[in-house]
Amino acid sequence: MEVMNTTVIANERYGDTDDCYFITLEAPKLAATCRPGQFLHVRVGDSHDPLLRRPISICTVERQRGLVKLLYKVQGRGTALLAKIKSGDIVDVIGPLGNGFTLVDKNASVLIVGGGIGAAPLYLLAQELQAQGVLVEVLLGARSAKDLLLVPEFQQLGIKVRVATNDGSVGKRGMVTELLPSPLTMVEKIYTCGPMPMMKAIATLATQHQVPSEVSLEERMGCGVGACLACVCRIKTTDSSDYKRVCVDGPVFNGEEVLWHG
Amino acid sequence: MGKPNLAVNLGGVQMKNPVTTASGTFGFGQEYSPFIDINQLGAVVVKGTTLLPKDGNPTPRIVETPAGILNSIGLQNPGVDYVVSHYVPYFKTLEVPIIVNISGSTVEEYALVAEKLDQAGGVAGLEVNISCPNVKQGGMAFGSDPAMAAEVTAAVRDATKLPVIVKLSPNVTDIVKVAEAVAKVGADGLSLINTLLGMAIDINSKRPILGNIMGGLSGPAVKPVAVRAVWQVYQAVSLPIIGMGGISTAEDALEFILAGASAVAVGTANFVNPKATVEIVAGIEKYLEQNNIDDIKSLVGAAHR
Numbered sequence: 001m002e003v004m005n006t007t008v009i010a011n012e013r014y015g016d017t018d019d020c021y022f023i024t025l026e027a028p029k030l031a032a033t034c035r036p037g038q039f040l041h042v043r044v045g046d047s048h049d050p051l052l053r054r055p056i057s058i059c060t061v062e063r064q065r066g067l068v069k070l071l072y073k074v075q076g077r078g079t080a081l082l083a084k085i086k087s088g089d090i091v092d093v094i095g096p097l098g099n100g101f102t103l104v105d106k107n108a109s110v111l112i113v114g115g116g117i118g119a120a121p122l123y124l125l126a127q128e129l130q131a132q133g134v135l136v137e138v139l140l141g142a143r144s145a146k147d148l149l150l151v152p153e154f155q156q157l158g159i160k161v162r163v164a165t166n167d168g169s170v171g172k173r174g175m176v177t178e179l180l181p182s183p184l185t186m187v188e189k190i191y192t193c194g195p196m197p198m199m200k201a202i203a204t205l206a207t208q209h210q211v212p213s214e215v216s217l218e219e220r221m222g223c224g225v226g227a228c229l230a231c232v233c234r235i236k237t238t239d240s241s242d243y244k245r246v247c248v249d250g251p252v253f254n255g256e257e258v259l260w261h262g
Numbered sequence: 263m264g265k266p267n268l269a270v271n272l273g274g275v276q277m278k279n280p281v282t283t284a285s286g287t288f289g290f291g292q293e294y295s296p297f298i299d300i301n302q303l304g305a306v307v308v309k310g311t312t313l314l315p316k317d318g319n320p321t322p323r324i325v326e327t328p329a330g331i332l333n334s335i336g337l338q339n340p341g342v343d344y345v346v347s348h349y350v351p352y353f354k355t356l357e358v359p360i361i362v363n364i365s366g367s368t369v370e371e372y373a374l375v376a377e378k379l380d381q382a383g384g385v386a387g388l389e390v391n392i393s394c395p396n397v398k399q400g401g402m403a404f405g406s407d408p409a410m411a412a413e414v415t416a417a418v419r420d421a422t423k424l425p426v427i428v429k430l431s432p433n434v435t436d437i438v439k440v441a442e443a444v445a446k447v448g449a450d451g452l453s454l455i456n457t458l459l460g461m462a463i464d465i466n467s468k469r470p471i472l473g474n475i476m477g478g479l480s481g482p483a484v485k486p487v488a489v490r491a492v493w494q495v496y497q498a499v500s501l502p503i504i505g506m507g508g509i510s511t512a513e514d515a516l517e518f519i520l521a522g523a524s525a526v527a528v529g530t531a532n533f534v535n536p537k538a539t540v541e542i543v544a545g546i547e548k549y550l551e552q553n554n555i556d557d558i559k560s561l562v563g564a565a566h567r
Binding site: 001002003043048049050051052053094219220221222223224225226227228229230231232233243248 | 286287288289293294296297309317318321322323324325326328329330331333335338481482483510530532533534535536537
C-alpha cells in the first residue's frame with residue numbers, strides 16, 4: 001500500500017452512458033500487486049475543496065503493461081472533477097486498499113451479479129476466476145440499456161452474460177435479482193456488488209440456500225486506511241455484532257455476516 | 263549556523279520537533295506506517311480512549327463540507343484496558359512519545375482512565391478531551407464550563423504524574439476562561455482547538471446527513487478560528503500550547519507557532535496527504551534555515567512581539 005503519483009493514459013466516457021467514465025492510469029507497482037475487489041483512494045484535485053479523496057474500485061489491470069483501469073460514475077463534485085482530467089495529467093492515489101474478493105478453486109461454478117456501477121470491481125474478479133478455470137456466469141442490471149456497464153467486456157472473456165433493465169429496454173424488464181437461477185444451490189458461490197437493497201436481497205437468498213456469498217460494501221470514507229473509523233458497517237460476530245471498517249476489514253464481506261440497514 | 267533546533271519540551275513531553283498528530287485521525291499509530299516513519303514525528307497523539315469500550319455512532323459518520331469535514335465518530339474505541347494490554351506494548355517499541363487522549367462521561371471515569379494509563383508505562387502524556395462535541399453525553403458539557411473543566415483536570419491531575427495536556431473546545435463563549443481555569447488546577451499544557459460543532463442536510467432526502475445529526479468540523483475551513491484561539495490563550499496563560507485546526511502545510515503550522523503554539527498537531531490533512539506530518543517537519547526546518555533562526559522556541563508567539 002503506497003501513496004503515489006500516476007500518469008493518466010486515457011480518461012473517456014464509457015459507451016453510451018451519460019455519466020460513467022473509464023480512466024487508465026500508468027501505475028506499474030499497483031498493476032503488479034492489486035487484487036479483485038480492492039480500491040484506490042483518489043485525489044481529484046490539488047485544492048482544499050473538494051477536500052477528501054474519492055474511493056474508487058479497481059475495474060481491471062494490464063499487469064505486463066503496468067496499467068490500472070477504474071470505471072467510475074459521476075455522482076458529485078469529486079467525480080465530476082475526475083471526469084475532466086486529461087491524458088498526460090497526474091493523479092495522486094493511495095492503494096491498493098481493502099481486502100479483495102476470495103477466489104474459489106478450479107472447476108467451481110460461480111455467479112457474479114452486478115447492479116449499475118457495482119459491475120466495475122466484478123470485472124477483474126471475473127477475469128481472474130476464469131483464468132483459474134472457474135466457471136463464471138454474470139448477471140448485470142441497470143436502469144436502462146445505455147446504463148449497462150461492461151457487457152461486451154464480460155462477453156469477450158467468453159462468459160455468459162444475462163441482463164435486466166428497469167425499463168425493459170434490453171434483457172428482462174425488472175430487477176437483476178429476478179434473473180437468479182432456481183434452484184440457487186447449483187451455484188457454489190455468489191459475488192455481488194451494486195445498490196445496497198440489491199446486495200441485501202442476494203445475500204439473504206444465498207444464505208437461505210446455504211450458498212456462500214461475498215458482497216462489496218461502500219460507506220462514506222475519511223482516511224481510507226483504517227485510522228479514522230468513519231466508514232464502518234455492522235458485521236455479525238459469534239454472539240453479537242461489531243463495527244468493522246469498510247476500507248481495511250472490507251470492502252468485501254461475507255454476505256451472511258452483514259447486518260443490513262433497513 | 264548548524265542545523266536549527268526543533269526540539270520542544272511540551273509540559274514534560276520531550277518532542278524532537280514540534281509536530282504531532284490530532285487524536286482520532288491517526289488511529290493508534292500503526293495505520294500510517296506504510297507511508298511514513300512515525301518515529302520522525304515529535305509525538306503521536308492516539309485515538310481517544312474511555313473507561314469502557316464504546317461502539318460509536320451510527321453511520322454516516324463523516325461528510326465533506328467546504329474545505330473541511332464534519333465527523334461524528336462517537337469515540338468508538340476498545341476501552342482503556344484493551345489499550346493497555348494490546349497497544350501499550352507496541353508503544354514501548356517506538357522512538358516517539360505517545361500521548362493518549364482520554365475521555366469520560368463522569369469526572370470519576372476520567373480519573374480512572376488516567377490512573378490505568380499512568381500505571382501502564384509506555385505513555386508519555388495524557389491529552390484530556392473535555393471538548394468533543396458529543397451532544398448526547400459528557401464531553402461537550404465539561405468543556406464549555408470553566409468550573410467543570412477545572413474539576414475534570416484536577417481529578418486527572420490527582421490520578422497521574424504524567425504530563426496532563428487539556429484539549430480545549432472552541433464551542434464556548436470565552437476559551438480564555440476555560441484555559442485559565444484548567445491552568446490553575448495543574449494542567450501541564452493545553453491543546454486547541456478541538457472541532458467546531460456543525461451539521462449538514464441532504465436536500466434530496468430532506469434529512470441531516472450524519473447519523474448523529476451533528477458533528478465536529480475540521481480541516482482548512484477552521485484554521486482562522488484556531489489561530490485566533492491560540493493567539494488569545496497565549497496572551498492569557500503561560501502554559502505551552504499544541505495548536506491545531508486545519509494545518510495542511512508548514513506555512514499553516516508556522517502561523518500557529520507565531521500565534522503562540524509551542525507545537526502543532528496535524529489531523530484532517532493526513533486523510534488528504536498521508537505524508538503531511540513529515541513534510542511539515544521538513545518545511546518548518548527549511549523555514550528556520552532560510553530565515554537564519556537557530557531555535558524554534560524563538561518563533562513561539564513572535565507575532566505578539
